[in-house]
Amino acid sequence: MSIKQTLLLVAASWLVAVTNLCAADAPANWSKNCASCHAMDGSGSTRMGRQVGAKDYRDAKVQAEMKDDAALKALKDGIQAKGKEVMKPFKDKLTEDELKALVAHMRTFKK
Ligand code: HEC
DSSP states (O other): OOOHHHHHHHHHHHHHHHHHHHHHHHHIIIIIIIIIHOOOSSOOOOOHHHTTTOOOOTHHHHHHHHHHHHHHHHHHOOOOEEEEEEOOOTTTTOOOOHHHHHHHHHHTOOO
C-alpha cells in the first residue's frame, strides 16, 4: 500500500468513528439539555416538566401527534404557550443533525 492509500484509509476510518460518535450523542444530549423537563424516559414527570406542561412521550397517541418536521422546527425555534417561552430554541446550541438524532431518540420512548 502506498503512503497516499494508507493516509486515505486512516482518514476514512477516522470519519466513520466521528460519525458514530455523533449518532451516539443523542442520549447524552438528551440527558444534558432535555431531561430536566421531559425526564430521562420522556414522561415529562419532572418538577419542571409538570410546571411547563411537558407531555408524556411514552404515550402512543402523543407520539402519533408528533410530526418529525414540526418537532424539528419546534426544537430550532422554541415553543411559546400563552405568551411565555416554555421551551427555548436550540438552533444555536445543537446542530441540525444533533436535533434530528434527538427526535429519533424521542421515538424510542414509545411504550
Ligand atoms: C424548559 C423545559 C423544556 C426543555 C429543557 C426542553 N423541552 Fe421540549 N418541550 C417543552 C414543552 C413544555 C413542550 C410542549 C409540550 C410537549 O410537547 O411536551 C415541548 C415540546 C417539545 C417538542 C415538540 C413536539 C411536537 O409535537 O412538535 C419536541 C420535539 C421537544 N420538546 C423536544 C425537546 C428536546 C429534544 C429537548 C432538548 C434538546 C427539549 N425538548 C428540551 C419543554 C422543554
